[in-house]
Amino acid sequence: xxxxxxxxxxxxxxxxxxxxxxxxxxxxxxxxxxxxxxxxxxxxxxxxxxxxxxxxxxxxxxxxxxxxxxxxxxxxxxxxxxxxxxxxxxxxxxxxxxxxxxxxxxxxxxxxxxxxxxxxxxxxxxxxxxxxxxxxxxxxxxxxxxxxxxxxxxxxxxxxxxxxxxxxxxxxxxxxxxxxxxxxxxxxxxxxxxxxxxxxxxxxxxxxxxxxxxxxxxxxxxxxxxxxxxxxxxxxxxxxxxxxxxxxxxxxxxxxxxxxxxxxxxxxxxxxxxxxxxxxxxxxxxxxxxxxxxxxxxxxxxxxxxxxxxxxxxxxxxxxxxxxxxxxxxxxxxxxxxxxxxxxxxxxxxxxxxxxxxxxxxxxxxxxxxxxxxxxxxxxxxxxxxxxxxxxxxxxxxxxxxxxxxxxxxxxxxxxxxxxxxxxxxxxxxxxxxxxxxxxxxxxxxxxxxxxxxxxxxxxxxxxxxxxxxxxxxxxxxxxxxxxxxxxxxxxxxxxxxxxxxxxxxxxxxxxxxxxxxxxxxxxxxxxxxxxxxxxxxxxxxxxxxxxxxxxxxxxxxxxxxxxxxxxxxxxxxxxxxxxxxxxxxxxxxxxxxxxxxxxxxxxxxxxxxxxxxxxxxxxxxxxxxxxxxxxxxxxxxxxxxxxxxxxxx
Numbered sequence: 001x002x003x004x005x006x007x008x009x010x011x012x013x014x015x016x017x018x019x020x021x022x023x024x025x026x027x028x029x030x031x032x033x034x035x036x037x038x039x040x041x042x043x044x045x046x047x048x049x050x051x052x053x054x055x056x057x058x059x060x061x062x063x064x065x066x067x068x069x070x071x072x073x074x075x076x077x078x079x080x081x082x083x084x085x086x087x088x089x090x091x092x093x094x095x096x097x098x099x100x101x102x103x104x105x106x107x108x109x110x111x112x113x114x115x116x117x118x119x120x121x122x123x124x125x126x127x128x129x130x131x132x133x134x135x136x137x138x139x140x141x142x143x144x145x146x147x148x149x150x151x152x153x154x155x156x157x158x159x160x161x162x163x164x165x166x167x168x169x170x171x172x173x174x175x176x177x178x179x180x181x182x183x184x185x186x187x188x189x190x191x192x193x194x195x196x197x198x199x200x201x202x203x204x205x206x207x208x209x210x211x212x213x214x215x216x217x218x219x220x221x222x223x224x225x226x227x228x229x230x231x232x233x234x235x236x237x238x239x240x241x242x243x244x245x246x247x248x249x250x251x252x253x254x255x256x257x258x259x260x261x262x263x264x265x266x267x268x269x270x271x272x273x274x275x276x277x278x279x280x281x282x283x284x285x286x287x288x289x290x291x292x293x294x295x296x297x298x299x300x301x302x303x304x305x306x307x308x309x310x311x312x313x314x315x316x317x318x319x320x321x322x323x324x325x326x327x328x329x330x331x332x333x334x335x336x337x338x339x340x341x342x343x344x345x346x347x348x349x350x351x352x353x354x355x356x357x358x359x360x361x362x363x364x365x366x367x368x369x370x371x372x373x374x375x376x377x378x379x380x381x382x383x384x385x386x387x388x389x390x391x392x393x394x395x396x397x398x399x400x401x402x403x404x405x406x407x408x409x410x411x412x413x414x415x416x417x418x419x420x421x422x423x424x425x426x427x428x429x430x431x432x433x434x435x436x437x438x439x440x441x442x443x444x445x446x447x448x449x450x451x452x453x454x455x456x457x458x459x460x461x462x463x464x465x466x467x468x469x470x471x472x473x474x475x476x477x478x479x480x481x482x483x484x485x486x487x488x489x490x491x492x493x494x495x496x497x498x499x500x501x502x503x504x505x506x507x508x509x510x511x512x513x514x515x516x517x518x519x520x521x522x523x524x525x526x527x528x529x530x531x532x533x534x535x536x537x538x539x540x541x542x543x544x545x546x547x548x549x550x551x552x553x554x555x556x557x558x559x560x561x562x563x564x565x566x567x568x569x570x571x572x573x574x575x576x577x578x579x580x581x582x583x584x585x586x587x588x589x590x591x592x593x594x595x596x597x598x599x600x601x602x603x604x605x606x607x608x609x610x611x612x613x614x615x616x617x618x619x620x621x622x623x624x625x626x627x628x629x630x631x632x633x634x635x636x637x638x639x640x641x642x643x644x645x646x647x648x649x650x
Contacts, residue, residue, distance in 0.1 A: 004104070004105050005103070005104045005105075006102070006105070007100070007101070007102055007103075008064065008100070008103045008110070008114070009062070009063040009064070009065055009066045009068065009069040009098060009100045009136070010060070010061075010062060010063075010098065010100070010101070010103065010114055010115055010118040011049070011060075011061045011063065011069045011073060011096060011097070011098045012055070012058060012059070012060055012061075012097045012098075012118050012119050012122040013040065013055075013059045013061070013076070013094050013095070013096050013122075014055070014058040014094060014096075014122055015032075015033065015036055015057035015058055015092065015094055016093040016094065016095060016127045017093070018032075018033065018056075028090070032090060032092055033057060035092065036080075036094070037054075039076070039079055039080065039092075040059065040076055040094075043072060043075050044061055044072060044076075046072075047063070047068050047069075047071060047072035047075070048063070048064070049061045049062065049063050049068065049069070050063070052108075052110055053109065058094070060110075060115070062103070062110060065139070066098065066132075066135070066136045066140060067140060067143055067144070069098045069100075069136070070098060070130070070132070070136065070140055070144060071144075073096045073130045073168070074130065074146065074168065076094065076096065077094065077096065077129070077130060077170060078170075078425060080092055080093070080094060080128065081128055081170075081172055084128075085638075093127040093128050094127075094128065095125040095126070095127060095129060096122065096125055096129070096131070097118050097119065097120075097121035097123070097124070097125055097130075097131050097132070098118060098121070098130065098131070098132045098133070099117045099118035099121055099132070099133045099135065099136060100114070100133070100135045100136050100139060101113065101117065102114055103115055116159075117133065117156070117159065117163070118133075120156035120157060120159055120163075121133055121156070121163070121165055123157070124154055124156075124165045124167075125167065126167075126173070126174060128170070128172060128173075129167055129168075129173060130167060130168040130170070131151070131165055131167050132148070132165070132167070132168065133164070133165065134164045134166065136166075142404050144168070145426050145429055145430075146168050146170060146425075146429040147168075147169045147429060147432055147433040147436060148166050148167070148168055149166060149167055149436075150164070150165075150166050151165045151166060151167055152165070153165075169429065170429075171424065171425050171428035171429065184221050184222055184223045185223070185250040185251065185306040186247070186248055186249045186250050186251075187216060187222055187223070187225065187250065187251050187252070187253060187302065187306070188225040188230050188243065188244055188247050188249040188251075188252045188253070189209060189212055189213050189216065189224065189225075189252075189253045189254075190209075190230060190234050190240075190243070190252060190253065190254040190255075191205070191206065191209050191230070191231055191234055192205040192206075192208055192209045192254075192255055192256060192257045192266075193205065193255070193256040193257070194206075194256070194257055195256050195258045196257065196259040196260065197258075197260055198259075201259045203333055203334045203337035204257060204259050204330070204333055205256075205257040205259075206333075206336070207332070207333025207334065207336040207337050208257055208266075208291070208295075208333065209227065210227060210336045211295055212253070213226075213227055213440075214441075215295045215296070215298065216298070216299050216440070217438045217439070217440035218299075218407070219302075219303050220436075220439055221303070222303065222306065222440065223439065223440050223470075224440040225247050225249055225471060225472070225473070226442050226471050226472035228472055228474065228475045229247060229472050229473050229474035230243070230247065232474045233246060233247065233474065240252050240254065240271060241271075241273055244273030245273060246473075247473055247474075248470070248473065250272070250273060250306065251271060251272055251273060251279060251305070251306060252270070252271050253268060253269070253270050253271075253302065254268070254269060254271070255267050255268035255269060259288070262287055262288045263285070263286075263288065264284070264285075264286050264287065264290070264291060265283065265284065265285050266283070266284045266286075266294055267282075267283045267284075268281070268282060268283075269281040269282075270301070270302055270305055279302075279306070280301050280302075280305050282301070284297075288326055289326055291329075292321040322364065322365065323357075323361045323364045323366075323367075324361070325360050325361040325364070328356075328357040328358075328360035328361040328364055328367070329357070331354075331356045331357040331360065332353070332357040332364070332366065332367050332370070334353050335350050335357065336370070338350045339370070339374065347374065347382070350374060351371055351374050351375065354367045354370050354371035354374065355371060363402055365398075365403035365406055365409065366399075366403075366406065366408060368395045368396075368398050368399035369395075369399040369406055369408035369409040369411075369412055370408060371395055372395040372396050372399060372409075372412040372416070373408060373411060373412045373415065373443075375388050375391055375392050376388065376412060376415045376416060376419060379419055380578050380607050380609055380612075382576075383576065384578075384606065384607060385420065385606070385607040385608065386605075388420075389416075389420045392412070392416055392420070393416065393420075395412070396409065396412045396413050396416055399412065405437060406437070407434040407435075407437035407438035407444065408434075410431075410433045410434040410437065410444075411430070411431065411443060411447065413430045414427045414428070414429075414430030414431040414433075414434065414444065414447060414448075415427070415447055418447070418450075418451055418611075419607075422608065422611060422636065424454075424455060424636065427451055428448070428451060431444045431445075431447055431448035431451065432448070435448070440471055442468040442471040442472045442475070442478065445464050445468040445471070446464075446465070446468055446477055446478065446481060448464050449461045449462075449465045449468065449481055450481070450612070452464065453481075453484065453485050453615075454611050454612065454614075454615075455637070455638065456488075456638045458485055458488060458489035459489075462482065462485050462486065462489070465478055465481050465482045465485060469502075475506075476503070476506040476507065479498055479502040479503055480503065482498055482502075483499050483503065483515065483519060486498065487518070487519050487522040487523070488615055492519065492522060495519050495522070496516070496519050496520070496523075499512075499515055499516050499519050503515055509535075509536075510536045510537065511536075512536075513532045513535040514533070514547055514548065514551065517529045517530075517532035517533045517536065517551055518551060518617070521551065521555070521617055522617065526555065526556075529551075530555055533548075533551060533552070533555065536548075546564070546584075546585075548560070549563075549564045549585070549588075550584060550585065550588045550616075550617065550618045551617075553585075553589055553618070554588060554617045554618070554620070558588065558590070561585050561588045561589045562589050564585060565582065565586060568581060568585065569582055578607055578609060579598050579599075579602035579606035579607070579609075580598075580606065580607060580609035580610060580612075580613055582598045583595045583596075583599045583602060583610075584613060584619065586598060587618050587619045587620075587621055587622050588617075588618040588621070590621050592621060592622060592625055595619075595621075595622060596622070596627045596628065599628075599631055603631070608635070610631060610632075610635060610637075611635050614632060614637065
C-alpha cells in the first residue's frame with residue numbers, strides 16, 4: 001500500500017559505544033540510555049520534531065525544515081557536552097546525521113532513499129558531532145550561527161557513488177588537518193614606502209600595506225606575518241634577506257607607493273628569502289579607483305609564484321572591491337593608519353574616521369567591522385559595556401549582511417558574543433569562522449585563545465597562541481598570553497622560560513619584572529617573586545598601578561591594595577571605573593563581602609568582567625566561597641580550579 005509522500009528533513013542519532021558498554025555492564029548502560037532519552041526527547045519536542053521511532057540506542061526523527069533539524073541537533077550536542085564535562089559522570093556521546101529529501105509515510109513510519117542516506121551519513125559523524133549532506137548545507141547557508149566544513153566525498157555503504165558530506169563545526173569539534181597548519185609558505189610584507197609629493201599621503205601607503213596583508217591573508221594556503229613583527233625588524237635597517245630569515249618567511253614583498261591626484265603608481269617585488277631571486281617584479285600605473293584590482297593581482301601573482309593553489313570562492317573574493325567610493329576608502333585607510341596608536345584620543349579619532357567612511361558609503365562592510373572591533377576593544381578600558389553594546393550590535397549585523405564572508409565581521413560577532421552575551425558557543429564558532437576565512441589573522445586567534453583560557457581549555461588555548469606567535473613572532477601580545485595560559489595550566493617551568501626568553505626584550509624593564517613576579521607567585525616562589533617585584537618598582541617610584549598593588553597584596557602586604565581600593569571607590573563616584581577592578585582589589589585584601597557586593601553590581605549594572613579575570617591571583621581568597629562559585633555557574637564557567645592548587649598564596 002502506497003503512503004503519502006513529502007519533503008522532509010531526516011535526522012538519525014546513535015549512542016557511541018552503547019553495544020560494547022552493554023556487554024561490559026548491561027544495567028549501567030541501560031541507565032545511560034534512559035538518561036539520554038530523557039535529555040533528547042524534550043529538545044526534539046521544543047524544536048517541533050516528530051519522533052518516528054527508536055532505533056535501540058538512538059532515534060529516527062523528522063522535521064519540516066533542515067534548519068529546525070540542525071538547530072535541534074546542535075542543542076542536543078551542547079546539552080550532552082555540558083553534561084559530559086562533569087568528571088564523575090560516565091559520558092553520553094551521540095553521533096547525528098541529517099539529510100533532506102522526499103520520504104513516503106506508511107503505518108506511522110517513513111521510507112525512501114532520503115531515509116537511507118541520512119542513516120549512512122550518520123556513520124561519518126564524529127562522537128559529539130553532526131554530519132550533514134550538501135542538500136542540508138545549502139538550506140543552512142547564512143542561517144546558522146556555526147560554520148559548516150566539508151569532509152569531502154565519502155563512499156557510503158549501500159550508496160552507488162561518493163556523497164559529499166559536511167559537518168557543523170561545534171566548539172568542541174576536533175580540528176581538521178591540524179598537522180598541515182604550519183607547512184604553508186610564509187610571506188612578510190614590508191611597510192610600503194611613501195614617495196608621494198604630499199607627505200600627508202603617508203596614511204595611504206601605510207593603509208595599503210595593511211590591505212595587502214589582509215588580501216594575502218585570505219589566500220588559505222599562505223601564511224602572512226603580522227605587520228607589527230615586520231615593522232619592528234624593518235625599522236632596524238637590516239638587509240631584506242636577514243629580515244625574512246628571522247621571521248621564518250619564504251618570501252618578502254616590498255615596494256613603494258606614489259599618489260598624485262587621481263593617479264597611482266605602485267612598485268612591488270616579491271623576493272625569495274633563500275635564493276634572493278626576484279619571484280616577480282611589477283610597477284602598476286593606474287587610476288586611483290583601480291587600487292582594488294591591483295590588490296587582487298598582487299594576491300594572485302604571489303600565490304602563483306609560491307605555487308599555491310587559489311580556490312575559486314576565495315579568488316572571486318579578492319576581486320570584490322570593498323567600496324566604490326574613493327573618498328570613503330581614503331577615510332578608511334586613515335582610520336587603519338591611526339588605529340595602531342594606543343592613545344585614547346587617537347582611538348576616538350580612529351572611530352570618527354570609520355564613522356565618516358560609513359556616512360559616505362553606507363554599504364562599506366569593512367568600515368562597519370573595523371568600527372565595531374574598535375568599540376569592543378574599548379570595553380573595560382575607556383567605556384562601560386552598557387554604552388558600547390547598543391552601538392556595536394547594529395554595526396556587526398550590518399557588516400555581516402553586507403559581506404557574510406568578512407573575517408573582520410565574524411571576529412566582531414565572536415567578540416560581541418563573548419564580551420556582551422557570555423555566549424561561549426557562538427563566540428567560538430565565530431572566531432573559528434574568521435580563521436577559516438583568514439588563517440593569517442592573529443587577532444581572532446588571540447581572542448579565541450582568551451575564550452579558551454576562560455573555559456580552562458588550556459591545551460587548545462596554548463595551541464592557538466603558539467600559532468599566533470608564529471604569525472607575529474616579535475609581537476608582545478601572544479607570548480604574554482602564552483605565559484598566562486601556561487601558569488594557569490600549572491606548567492610553571494615553561495611559563496618562566498617563555499617570560500625570560502621572549503618577554504624580556506619585548507617589555508620595558510618594569511613590565512618584564514612584574515610579569516615574572518606574577519609567574520613566580522603562581523608557582524609558590526614567594527621570595528623570588530618579591531625580588532622581581534622590588535626590581536620592577538624602585539624605592540623612589542611613587543606610581544601606583546593595579547597590577548602592583550594586587551601583587552603586593554598576594555605577597556602578604558595588603559596595605560597598598562586597601563589604599564588603592566578606597567581611592568578607586570571614591571573615583572568611581574565621579575567617573576567610570578570598572579567594577580571588576582574594585583572587586584579584585586577587595587578580594588585581594590580578603591574583604592570577601594565587599595568583593596562579592598562589587599561582583600553582584602558588576603553582573604547587574606557593570607561590564608560582567610569576571611569571566612576574563614576570575615582565574616587571577618586577586619580572586620584566590622574567594623575560591624571556596626559558595627557565592628563566588630554560584631557566580632561562575634551563572635556565567636557558565638568552570639567552577640573547578642586546578643589553577644590555584646600549585647602553591648599559590650591563599
